[in-house]
Amino acid sequence: MILETRGIGKTFGSVLALRDVSMGVRAGEVTCVLGDNGAGKSTLIKILAGVHQHDAGTLLVDGQEVRFASPRDALDRGIATVYQDLAMIPLMSVWRNFFLGSEPKKGLAFDVAKARRVAREELRAMGIDIRDVDQPVGTLSGGERQSVAIARAVHFGARVLILDEPTSALGVKQAGVVLRYIARARDRGLGVVFITHNPHHAYPVGDRFLLLNRGAGLGEYGKADITPQELTALMAGGAELEELAHELKRE
């Protein structure tokens, strides 16, 4: 396991946002974190990303217990997070976004030529087809934006990539594009934590599945142990779904 949690928990004042969640991600594997709104997905990834600190359980990187002081701290250990909404700065060009926060230097200056060249090369290596790295990110589609963010994390030597609902705001085709880049990152040997509330996106690409409900884990399953139907049922709370079906039935 590159990244692992054991019985991790977090409270905000009197609110138990997360309790006793255990999960892990290996190199070259995709661990999907599934849950409905308010299940604790965001809290979990914020702990993994170093934004929040856990106050119960343990967090391990390469089997060693750690406590991230900041997002930078997590990044320095190779854990990169791509957030759903704040991944990119719309008015800035693709290459400026690509190197934001880790600009290549040439003496005192920002090596602009290198930044342009490397951004173009890295995007192409991931199979991302962008017309012009000088165009503002705001002119890219949602899927392209997520893809650029993924390519950026891969370039900066991320060993674990945490993706916060990368497909949730996208149409079917765009979501497919992003899933393909997730698979490509996995094939390059990264561990991927893929947060989603859509089991249809999670199942094809995932190797392990962690289900969250109301801040608690409903268990972690390998792909062999669970079918897509079971996954969907578990996620929605099987009983609740049946109840709903009953309610909606014609009299």
Next chain:
Amino acid sequence: MTITADERVADVGLARRLLIRPELGAVVGLVVVFVFFAAQSPVFRSPAGIANWLDPAATLGIMAVAVALLMIGGEFDLSAGVLTGTSGLILVTLATRFGFSVWPAMLVGLVVALGVGFANGLIVTRTKLPSFIVTLGTFLMLQGVNLGVTKAITGTVQVSGLRRAPGFEGANAIFAGTVEIGGTSFRVAILWWILVTAGATWVLMRSTAGNWIFAVGGNEQAARAVGVPAARTKIALFMTTAFAAWLVGSILALRYTSVQANIGIGQEFIYIIAAVIGGCLLTGGYGSAIGAAIGAVIFGMADKGIVFLGWDADWFKFFLGAMLLLATLANRLVRRYAEEVRH
């Protein structure tokens, strides 16, 4: 593979690349205003006339460029105008009433100005209050201090007599002197302005800090998430504006050898207007230092051009407002065009 990707880049074209530059609106404005005044006034287009309208452009431009950087970083500084007064008052008061020579007096002014900039930045980044409110507070406080302290020390609302202070000649030559070019004397402030504009442009386009400035103005949270030191960047920007205020305050104090306690009030909006004419967005994350410098030239031209034409100086304000509206509209159209076609 390489060729296909590059072909699509090529058909973006030079015209489009120029069009999406933030300073385009300002350049068009510059040409229009110059032609307007130059066509009617031979003095306006003479070397002496150019030296004449470049001078107000220079002192305004130094401030506009610093304010543009701050605005690209997503913040305002309403205290910048009054701070030019504070810096000048400290210089003249220390040099004429407390036996300082000019250089140490300027140094004290610099330290105080940078302190004010640091305080502005610290309050804004720590409290997350809008900088509009925070610097409105500093603006009023400084305005009060400028008047109150000056009155308490001199009994009037101005301090004067800097000419007699030791070190005046040297400092005056460097900050307020003139340079002969082809028989016309230009204010040395113009050189400072060019220097500040070039430096700011380099920082924005070619330095790491420039990338951070665009980022904190464009989306501060996103910037912080990828490790940009957002608070430090913003504090540095406030201190840059304060530095510019000190430079301009010192230039004006050394030039006139006296300072009015109410100097600089109302200028803060002129700086912002020049920056906006130069292509800065009020919402941050977009703009240019050269644009702001050009915005300042437009002001200098109008300021002096109206006098050359023998018009009533009151028309300057009308002109100001019209320029601001036109430039903002032009910038918006250009940006929309640039983004539409790119899809």
